[in-house]
Amino acid sequence: MAAVRPDPDALLARVKREETKEKRGKLTVFFGATAGVGKTYAMLEDARARKAKGVDVVVGYVEPHGRAETEALLEGLERLPYLEVLHRGNNLRDFDLDAALARAPQVLLVDELAHSNPVEGEPKPRHAKRWQDIEELLEAGIDVCTTVNVQHVESLNDVVAGITGVRMQETVPDAVFEKADEVVLIDTPPDELLERLKAGKVYVPEQAKNAIENFFRKGNLIALRELALRTTADRVDQAMQEYREGHGIRATWAAGERLLVAVGPDEQGERLVRAGKRMATALHAEWIVVYVETPDLIRLSEGKRNARIALLRLAESLGAEAVTLGGASAGEEIANYARERNVTRIMIGRPRRPLWRRLFRPSTYGELIARTEGMDVVVVGGADDAAALRNPFFARSRAFLSASAEPAGKRRWPGYAAALAATAMCTGLGMLMSPLFELVNVAMVYLLAVVLVATRYGRGPAIATSVIAVAAFDFFFVPPLLTFAVTDVQYLLTFGIMLAVGLLISDLTSRVRLQANVAGHRERRTSLLYAMSRELAATRGQEPMARVAVRHVGEVFDSQVVVLLPDGSGRLHHPKGPAEPGSFHGADLDVAQWVQDHGEQAGLGTDTLPSAEAVYLPLTGGQATLGVLAVLPANPRRVLLPEQFHLLETFSAQVALALERAQLAERAQRAQLDAETQGLRNALLASISHDLRTPLAVISGASSSLMEKGDALATDERRGLARSIFDQSQQMTALVANVLEMTRLEGGGIALERDWHALSEITGTVVGRLASHLDGHPVRIWLPEKLPLVRVDAALIEQVLANLLENAAKYTPRGTAITISAETHGEEMTVSVEDAGPGLPPGDPEQLFEKFYRGTPEGAVGGVGLGLAICRAIVRLHGGRIRAERRPGGGAIFSFTLPLEPAPPVPAEADA
Amino acid sequence: MTEGKATVLVIEDEPEIRRFLRSSLGAEGYRVVEAETGTRGAVDAGTQKADLAIVDLGLPDIDGIEVIRKIRGWSPMPILVLSARAQERAKIEALDAGADDYITKPFGVGELLARVRAALRHATRGASGKNVLAFGEVTADFEKRVVKRNGDEVHLTALEFRLLACLAQHLGMVVTHRQLLREVWGPSHVDHTHYLRIYMKQLREKLEADPVRPRHLLTETGVGYRLVADAD
Known part of the structure; x- marks a missing residue:
């Protein structure tokens, strides 16, 4: 094993870091031990060198401190105008972030990384700190050069304070310094620095004198210089380590510290x-x-x-x-x-x-x-x-x-009053007991008081009770009575033990009480989070989810809350529709949009725009920011406390998760709809091409025979051909009508023309109209005498009946009867069409009502498979249901319901 | 066929439909005059001395309804509407504008000729009307107010009788719901279509052999009713 394989995760992290570095601008920090070492000077020289190479360098902000050398170097460099800020009555010149972003040069110089922006100034700065401005510049892909002194680095702040006795107000988080792509240490030996100071090259003379006496003592300078050198060395060391990690050189430190x-x-x-x-x-x-x-x-x-x-x-x-x-x-x-x-x-x-x-x-x-x-x-x-x-x-x-601190100090006196009262009661009880019981038992009664007070009022009053109890016991019960004197020395031991037990009880009881409190709080939090999750899980759609979130977060954090969701182009909008009570209406959309675009928090308690009144949290899903949660707390502490803030983040994570689920569901639904539409289109094309082609072939064949051979044909033959042309065209008409009807029904383009109708009339019309198609199928109509009128669109209900009848005729053997019947149950009428045919195809009868579904395989029976789908659509439009079932004894029953309404009266006729 | 020499004006833009109408109407002995546009047709109705006009609702230049209004402005000649639309609304609108009847595309020759005959008959008979009408098993004498079925007198209520009379007056032609309600119940009841449902049911039960499958008192869904004396 010559080489150690690099940890893939670490490598990936490095690649990611490098990728973000790619897109981000590069940060170069000119780093020095103190002011006056020449950081700005070096930065400007560097800028001139870059400019000479043709790089687009712009000076964003440089504090000249009236130094001639610096001024000279600024000559010939493009400078951004200062931003005039009105701050506490003074006009300040500050760095103009927006101008810099608009100018977007390749390299921008911004002096003093640790500078604090005038938060109370006008116009209000976007960020509290300059390093945040620079972050944004880097984020925008602009390379930035800046300067900072060692004492401004956050973690070194108190070391420096320890050395110099001066604590810096302006600090830079270590992370910013650590993330810098390049740190250039500007080192000037202390003697030379002091020379420069005395020569007025750093501060104007009277300031300089002051500075030399305080901060710029030689000892300080040496220490600061060492600190700067060491910090830079650490960075170099870190870069080395990174290199080693990347090349599989085993690290020397223990893993996972x-x-x-x-x-x-x-x-x-x-x-x-x-x-x-x-x-x-x-x-x-x-x-x-x-x-x-x-x-x-x-x-x-x-x-x-x-x-x-x-x-x-x-x-x-x-x-x-x-x-x-x-x-x-x-x-x-x-x-x-x-x-x-x-x-x-x-x-x-x-x-x-x-x-x-x-x-x-x-x-x-x-x-x-x-x-x-x-x-x-x-x-x-x-x-x-x-x-x-x-x-x-x-x-x-x-x-x-x-601003929001509550009136300090909870009032404690009720606890101590209770201590007194409890002791008094025990004394009374003891008086009653003392003739009957031994004194030890009276002491026990006092201990009971301690327990009660501890449980109810906590430790302080309990301790007080212990002490008062011992005193009372001595005064009232231990001889000589009604004095604090004690004749029998062994009572001293009793007092001692009594006090110790009392104190112990106080302590233990109050601990138990506290832990119960803490556990209660935790449980409450967990249950609140659970309550929201559960309700979110039961909610469909992003807007309803947003409303659930607003209600829960508002309750838990005692805040006004709003969830801002982006539209298709990523712009955030205030929610439409009725607002939840407690909604936050004043959310700043600009801030929220920034949060949405950057996926970072902003507002109260964060680093960006901390002077805002509300907190803006991104709702970050797996891939994108799904929206922004804006919270305006009634009491800022509710949110600023880290644990509360984390709880808020947990809530927002839950909301984001739910929103993401909703979004994915919506997307999946859309995809399914697309697929379905595509599938339908294909089925329709297949179906129509078959069902149109056959009649068209017959029509063109028959008519061409008539045209060309008409004279040669016998009258019967001619009539026969004409007959098939007529029949086929009738079929095509029906088919086209069905397709159009379905389109109309699906497009929602149908407004029901409801009117009062007698079912008998509708049935009669349909049967009369279809008479020629149904020959060979006797139709029986069984309608009760007193069937109430129904309020329907007669043309559409006729179509339902016609389709059911045609279906029955089509799928049953010639000669079998079809029965139409109706009955009323409560508030609805059921109309049934029964046949005595082969019954329903195997499988779920409900699928018969799907579009393009055919009970029998293609070709055997004509039709597009729209008839029953149209029936279902029409019946549903009327607020009814349609179903198919197998008829006992063979055959099928198709039935649909129509809701009944009280029919208007018909005035009776005098002579009827 | 006393109206054999009647002149029929066909206002229709589709040449194929015109050809079909020309041949079938011509074969019946009518003189056929054709107009391709609504404007042309409205003029021809007067200049060609037409006895009946067949108007397509979907004309390229002006709406068929407009043509009907123009003709109705000066002539009581029967007007038949050809409608490709299945929507009842358009039919009612045409009927309200003054058309006498309608026929929905696609249609058969038999249906067309029956409508033409009924319309011409209604026009020649004029407002006086026939006093006695026979259909199916029924004979109705509107002067004597006696209705018989298979020779036996059938008792009709006053409203039933007026309903039958109103339909008989437009024998073979559609009568809209509004028209029936206005003439039978009065102008304030034109929206009470449920009256019609009830009374038509009663009428059918009294006059039709099979009231559920009427052969004479026909329903024109969404438009009105039609009394047909005998199947053509």
């Missing part, structure tokens, strides 16, 4: 997430950020809970899967989850806790280490500056949340 980062509500959560990102990158591992909601954490303040949302969103933006777990013990939950997900490494912070707490309860990480065999546990020490660090993610998310 999966990292779990456990975070809590404390300040080091953010540090942990960033550290996790670095480790995951280094390990090439998938990573999961887990937050465990324990009883303690559920009672956190509003602010801390919002911080948790921001933390989990940060994790997602760094490429982690964010998960919230519920449970009583964080250690246990994490360990279980880690086993479930085959995690290989767990990273957890070591909180700085007071000594007494550490003694009282084991730390989560201790518990974790004990419970996870075969997994590495990495414990990250607490950082002193953690509390001081603030991240724009927190700031931004809080901005979203503050």
